[in-house]
Amino acid sequence: MTIESAFDQRAAAYSDDWHVRYAERLVELAGPSAGTRILDAATGTGLAATAAARAAGPTGHVLGVDISEGMLARARRSAAAPGIELVKADATALPHLPDDSFDLVLCSAGLLYMPVGPALREWRRLLKPGGLVGFSTMREGYPVAARLFRSHAARHGLALTDPATPLGTPSKCRQALEDAGYSPAGTVTETIRFSRSDLEHAWTAHTQGAHHDALTALSPEQTETFRTEYTGALTSLLDTDEDHVLDAEVLYAFGRA
Numbered sequence: 697m698t699i700e701s702a703f704d705q706r707a708a709a710y711s712d713d714w715h716v717r718y719a720e721r722l723v724e725l726a727g728p729s730a731g732t733r734i735l736d737a738a739t740g741t742g743l744a745a746t747a748a749a750r751a752a753g754p755t756g757h758v759l760g761v762d763i764s765e766g767m768l769a770r771a772r773r774s775a776a777a778p779g780i781e782l783v784k785a786d787a788t789a790l791p792h793l794p795d796d797s798f799d800l801v802l803c804s805a806g807l808l809y810m811p812v813g814p815a816l817r818e819w820r821r822l823l824k825p826g827g828l829v830g831f832s833t834m835r836e837g838y839p840v841a842a843r844l845f846r847s848h849a850a851r852h853g854l855a856l857t858d859p860a861t862p863l864g865t866p867s868k869c870r871q872a873l874e875d876a877g878y879s880p881a882g883t884v885t886e887t888i889r890f891s892r893s894d895l896e897h898a899w900t901a902h903t904q905g906a907h908h909d910a911l912t913a914l915s916p917e918q919t920e921t922f923r924t925e926y927t928g929a930l931t932s933l934l935d936t937d938e939d940h941v942l943d944a945e946v947l948y949a950f951g952r953a
């Protein structure tokens with residue numbers, strides 16, 4: 697399964713409350729002003745694009761790009777506002793867009809699905825000199841529900857890596873920005889709180905998200921056993937240590953072109 701089809705499948709259950717807060721906080725920290733031209737890379741259902749368009753106002757412009765038609769279809773319904781344009785495209789290669797097109801490039805919860813260096817370099821090309829890039833990512837090891845998923849997967853012989861590892865500390869974010877030619881402009885570390893209802897989708901999110909291919913190695917019976925074990929363990933961890941499961945450390949990283 698490709699990332700594109702994984703998100704096509706996941707689109708219907710997407711836009712949990714925490715995703716909204718996560719995307720809106722990235723926009724708030726980036727602080728676009730009226731008239732700003734913004735690229736929302738991997739816009740998904742358009743959460744950051746919507747918040748960015750509110751800040752940029754009628755004289756601004758937001759282009760949201762995503763490879764998943766399913767996610768974009770939801771964005772077209774919920775993020776249809778004047779000043780937002782939504783296009784199906786690979787955010788790491790946008791050759792039809794000229795250099796220096798944007799004041800701000802945002803990527804909320806999307807960079808982990810892409811080759812980081814090529815993506816950041818393409819966005820630097822698209823940014824005006826002095827323009828800002830901002831992306832969000834989980835701190836490595838978070839969310840706890842994903843860590844639990846990987847430890848249960850290991851019991852079934854699946855060695856899954858943490859998708860947050862490549863960018864999962866402030867110094868890794870800083871290094872990635874420097875490697876792509878930006879001047880790092882700060883990384884903010886915060887905690888985002890999931891709700892219990894967000895975690896009702898945990899199995900789907902993990903099996904259709906970053907680890908979308910992993911389960912093909914298991915038989916339907918093994919998959920069902922894994923699902924039962926994982927969801928049971930998650931429920932009992934929630935009952936014994938709710939804060940530990942629901943609080944996730946996240947990073948918002950910024951760089952200047």
Ligand SMILES: C[S@@+](CC[C@H](N)C(=O)[O-])C[C@H]1O[C@@H](n2cnc3c(N)ncnc32)[C@H](O)[C@@H]1O
Nearest residue numbers: 703719738739740762763764786787804806809
């Ligand atoms: C976890 S969602 C985040 C969506 C949105 N930014 C948000 O904050 O809710 C990740 C998104 O990245 C998109 N994506 C992954 N790789 C991409 C790529 N190379 N180009 C464009 N979009 C991509 C997926 O289709 C999906 O919509």
